[in-house]
Amino acid sequence: MSPRRAHNGGRIDRSTTLRFTFDGTAMTGHAGDTLASALLANGISLIGRSFKYHRPRGVFSAGIDEPNALVTVIKGNLREPNVPATQIELYDGLTVESQNRFPSLAFDIGAANGLAGNLFAAGFYYKTFMGPVAGPLKGTRFWMFCEHFIRRAAGLGRAGHEPDTDRYEKMYGFCDVLVVGSGPAGLTAARDAAADGKKVFLAEQEPELGGTLRWKSAAIDGRPADDWVASTLAELAALPNVTLLPRTTVWGYYDDNALGALERVCDHKAHAAIGEPRHRHWTIRAKDVVLATGAFERPIVFPGNDRPGIMLASAAARYATEYGVLPGERIAIFANNDSAYEAALSLKDAGAEIAVIIDVRAGVSVAARELAREAGGELLLGYAVTNTSGARRLREIEVQPFADGKIREGGTRAFVVDCLAVSGGWSPAIHLASQAGHAPQWDEALQAFLPPAPTQRWTGAGAFTGAFSTAAALGDDIAVNEPEIEYDPAPVFEIRPSGRKSAKAFVDLQHDVTASDIRLAHREGFRSVEHLKRYTTLGMATDQGKSSNVPGLAIMAAARGLPISQVGTTRFRPPFSGVSLGALAADRHGHFKPERLTPMHDWHVARGAKMYAAGLWHRPMIYGTGGETVEQAYVREARAVRETVGIVDVSTLGKIAVQGPDAAEFLDRVYTNMFSTLPVNKARYGLMLREEGIAFDDGTTWRLGEHDFLMTTTTANAGKVMQHLEYYLDCVWPELRVHVTSVTDQWAGAAVAGPNARHVLESCVDGTRVDNDALPFMGIVRGEIGGAPVTICRLSFSGELAYEVYCGAGHGQHVWDALMAAGRTFEIVPYGLEALGTLRIEKGHVTGAEIDGRTSPRDLYLDWMLSKKKPYVGSAMVDREGLLAADRIRLVGIVALDDRPLNGGAHIVERLGEEPRGSIGHITAFCFSPALGKYIALAIVKGGKARHGQRAYVSDPVRNRFGPVEIVSHHFFDPEGSRMHG
Amino acid sequence: MLIACPYCGPRDLSEFTYQGDANRTRPNPMSNDQSAWNAYVYERVNTAGDHREFWQHSGGCRAHLVVIRSTLTHEIKSVAFARETAK
Incomplete structure (x- = not known):
């Protein structure tokens, strides 16, 4: 017996056949299938191996809460691991692989882990691999030795190594009302808001809108639910103020009603259309949000509850009704509430045989009894499933009488079934609400956490609020015909046989956390929910504990002898489900970065300039002529400047117009030197400090008129200097009549x-x-x-x-x-940045490489620029003891004594062969100096001038460059400045 | 987070640059009191609650604003031009 396609029924398009491969085996499905439904239709129940114990696992749910059936999707060279099969829409040519198995899914060596019994309980790795206290592999070294092997054995899918070639994009959306979820409650909310003339976004994570109405059998307004959904959707789609967003998961709720959403634009296609992104990330700002996110069914924990063939009752019903797939031919139901009875009837209607309905409760509602009668099969009230068997899929279940929360020994019965549909009650999907609200409240009747009081502008609707029926979701004005069942479950979360060793009972299926792991955490003192989560990793897998959270808390609460309301729950953090990093980055990398080009850019390029990115600017590095190396080119260019004349594009320098009656006074305050004494039509070199006395930027400022200055800054700091000036004018000296403008x-x-x-x-x-x-x-x-x-x-x-x-x-x-x-x-020569750098190194002029945010004016021998006549930004701190210390690193020149090139960032050491930890400083800029005929550099070295004439060594282990150097004055060339004054 | 710039209207956080604590007062520039300068440059109170701070609308009108923001909830209590409120 195995799952199979039902002879008829479902919303799939049986006339369209799609081919796909699973672990290399060719299979077919129909349009409208998910990978999960198609695999079941092909009789496949074993889909993956579990995380720690490598146990066989199958499909457990039919939605985003899937913990088990994770696969790797392969598209071309790209591999996307850990995708739930329930979330993959089938397309022709889909190729997937199962995960965490070796050598094959059916025969897996790692399954031996399962035989090691309780060895792999919570905390096992920490306790075992912290290692002996002495010896070569003590402590963490032992862990690091073992880690490689452990990581290979435990884990999920393997990511690919190829670069992601897909496109991603970003959208910003603004609306009056964002409705999250398109079940009956979401559709109603969207329709009502649209009727009020509001601009509405309706986001649905599934490909089709309609939510549970796509597979639940309710009649609305006297017609099938299908018809009602279709007509409501047609009505919404026709409205200009409504945007429907299928395949869009709202994953995070942020300040001021900003929500993050991921739209999977073409994951369901073999190939994206031209220009189509794979994913589109939405930032949606909504005046109001309606959370109609529904509820998740949760399992009951019992021994052997993880075999393929055991799944949530609502999922079994959905496979039958929506996908026309029978998850089994002979099915047992195990429940603590009435909703599973509806599922039983759906399964029976689709062609399965209901063997038995097992309910932990002694009595059930009239509606449930009626559903059980229609579904057929035995009704066992006051019973519980206590064991299961079957190698690679479920073959048999064992049941025993159950009362007052305990198993009654004796009376064991066995049923041969190939599917067990389980319902342990429903938990509202409060994830987004908890991101934008206070602590969730435990509801005794529903045995679930209800949405908290909001801290932002949202309201709830439908099952999200704890009202699980379709009638409640649609409101009073719409007549609904559905069974009047009781959703309140019996407070039973775990079936725990006493007095004998039983099979493992899993709480978190994806991370292989068992009920006894939770009790172990309790015994070892990890009792708060936050500790429990971290010690056992409960709820920390890719499904984020959507099915395991509440059962896990209930088991801990029982161990502590406290009500669940006092144990509380961990906070749900974003993302609600996985968000691709590509979508978050979108076009912020690569070709969408702005480029700043000078007016002469095209000329440079036409003249063979090798361009260099300096921040956003593109500047010529060298103008290469045929066959020249970079060094040959810049040496030729620099030599031409010294011998005849050169020309360089300096358009990238920051330029700020500083204007107004108090402009001179303002410059006196922000520069260390005096500008109020500067005559009109003269320029002066200026130095700015930060408030703590560290050098910030330098440049010349030109006095164009009495109240009109043009300040230049370094290319890199133009924006920062502008902001610095604006800050002082706005926040510190608002009384100054000065205006600054970036020009x-x-x-x-x-x-x-x-x-x-x-x-x-x-x-x-x-x-x-x-x-x-x-x-x-x-x-x-x-x-x-x-x-x-x-x-x-x-x-x-x-x-x-x-x-x-x-x-x-x-x-x-x-x-x-x-x-x-x-x-x-x-014979004028255009020169680039390399020659510009060479010329300034020869002169010992500083730039951003030396004004690096750590150096004071004294470190750079610029103390002659510090005015004693007036205060300026930094003046009070520049004389601090620490900045006057004798061992400060200060500017020097370096000459390579071995006639080999030097490197920026290389360390200067006192003795050769020392590791850079003996460093006395580092090289900031280097070049071959045509004026000196030597390799020279600027460096920042402890002691500075006091070391002039000393021998030292360059130590650059990364580039394997070692050798002797001489420390000299940074004024290599024409120290008197006679050439520029000539 | 949205900041309601008095000139441009409510704008996204990404348009603004945080420019520091607005509670501090710059000592008299002629003062050589190192402890006062040290406090101004380095010492900050790590407020849990309403905090007075400078934000520049660097991606908009470029005005500096004094914003009172709760560091616990990001709720913004008031926004004003720094030029009109700075001490």
């Missing part, structure tokens, strides 16, 4: 540097002189180049005679072309 993108900039720089400008600038009198060092003039207005400031980063030429961004390329044309006579 980085408004200006294009080119620096022209080298002995011939002035000649270049002289031959292309109109409207102003640029000789030393008209444009001295740090002077500013305005003129035109090629008819475009420009502002020119004479300042130097390279140490050469140099000018920064700024023009409106739209004129950037035009002015650049004019400068290139003017420079032709002098």
